[in-house]
Amino acid sequence: MKVRTATAMGLLPCEACGLVCRAPPPGAPALCCPRCEAPLHRRKPDSYRRSWAFLLASMLLYIPANALPIMQTSTLVYDENNTILGGVRVLWVGGSWDLAIIVFVASICVPLLKMVALTVLLLSARRHSKWRQVERARLYRLVEFVGQWSMLDVFVVALLVALVNFQSVAEVRAGPGLIAFGAVVVLTMLASMSFDPxxxxxxxxxxDSP
Amino acid sequence: MRASSLVVCEHCDAVHERRRLAPRERALCVRCGAELYRAGGVDLYTMLALTLASLIVFVIANVYPIITLELQGVANRSTLWGAIHATWETGVGPVAVLAALTVFFFPLAQILMFGYVLFELLRGRAPRGFVDIMHALRLMRPWSMVEVFMLGTLVSVVKIAGLAQVTPEIGIFAFGVLTILLTTINSFDLRLLWDAHERVAADGAAAGLVA
Structure with a gap:
């Protein structure tokens, strides 16, 4: 099927409000949207570079996010450092396998899937690959959709810290891994927002293009 | 050819002609399958009603504790701000800030700005700072995470249920309702507000000419 693109038709849609404008002639200075004043551009500016920068930073921080404890539990009988994976194991062994799966998916699968998916999208788009374009477009929308759900563990730890606070009997403190993990979530979200589908x-x- | 009859897919740049949709219909891009626009499910009055409702529920959700935890006669209860404060105290400041922004400040700002814009538009006036508010609403949308927090409270309840006695409080139910309301608010098509604003501005200009 032949599809007309806005670029081919000399149109420029505003990313902020959706207004369809007429593209300025090549070489003319960039325009702003007459309705919402946002700068108009054909593609998100510096999409590859920004997206790669956020993505690489998130990959780097993924290591301390998983290696360092996100939570420290101390009771009368034991002190324990919980990593993300450790927390999933505790839930699983304790019999709440359904929640173990939710936390595992939200905290481990989703960030990993996002990083792998964005890498695939960035590499294939750079090569102008024609391979499974519809599926790749769908993959991008999935990455956008699941973005915020990885914050789950951050909120769980915040609540546990506030609630499990019985001086020496039982106490939960947040660990340094939580900062790295929160940063991973924010950075992968920024990476997917910077990518232009x-x-x-x-x-x-x-x-020979004009 | 009028440009306003055209829709450009944000995800693949394909150009489509706008058609009137039946209620609950969605227009999808023929090339990449992304949603182009949907039939305006709710009008501005309904939007305003839902926004006011979510403001009330937001207050309730933040005033009352979410969960009470009892261990050996000592009871701990926490609100959202209690959790944020405790996280700050425990030495992970950036996480506390992140939680405060995504579960408190962004949702609250969304509710207030939506309420203000809708109220003014329905009175037939152009809201002050409309363009800036619209940009803020669009940028805040992905960072408003009440629904994720809601799931987080449920996971926490189960995690500590074995350790001590857990009682759900009013706050947790209020957050449940707030999740539903904010999900609806977040699905509003912001372009409807742009259109309403254009109509109001045009009316205002016409009135100015008459006067």
Whole structure:
């Protein structure tokens, strides 16, 4: 099916409010949207570079997020450092396998899946690959949708810290891993926001194009 | 050709002609399958009603404790701010700030700004600072995480249920209702507000000419 693109038709949609504007001639200074005053651009500016920067930073922080404890539990009988995976194991052994799965998916699978998916999207779009474009577009929308759900563990620890506070009997403190983990969630969200899904569909620029 | 009859897919740049939809219908992009627009399910009055309702529920959710935990005769209860404060005290400041922004400040700002814009538009006036408010609403949307917090409270309840006696309080139910209301508010099509604003501004200009 032949699809007309806004670029081919000389149109420029505003990313902020959706207004369809006429693109300025090549070489003319960039315009702002007449309705919402946001700068108009054909593609998100510096999409590859920004997205890679956020993505690499999140990959780096994923290591301390999993290696360091996100939570420290101390009771009369024991002191314990809980990593994310350790917390999942506690839930599983305690018989709440359903919650163990939810936490495992939200805290471990979702961040990993986002990082792998964004890497695939960035590499394939850079190569102007025609491979499974519809599926890749769908993958991007999935990454956007699941983004915030990885914050789950952050909120769980915050509540446990506030509630389990019985001086020497039982106490929960937050661990340094939680900062790294929160940063991973924010950075992967920024990475997926910086990526422009229209790059999946763009043709390589030809020499004879006007 | 009028440009306003065209819709450009945000996800793949394909150009479509806008058509009128039946209620509950959604228009999907023929090339990539992303949603282009949907039939305006609710009008501005309904939006305002839902926004006011969520403001009331937001207050209740933040005033009353969420959970009470009892261990050997000592009872601990916590509100959202209690949790944020405790997280701050325990030495992970950035996380406390993140939680405060995503569960308290952004949702509250969304509710207040939506309420103000809708109220003014329905009175037939152009809201002051409309353009800035609309940008703020769009940028805040992905960072408003009440629904994730809601799931977090449920996970916490189960995690500590074996350790001590857990009683759910009013706050947890209020957060449940707030989750539903904010999900609805977050699904509002902001372009409806742009359109309403254009109509109001045009009326205002016409009235100015007459006067």
């Amino acid at each position: 229209r790059l999946i569909w763009d043709e390589p620029e030809r020499q």
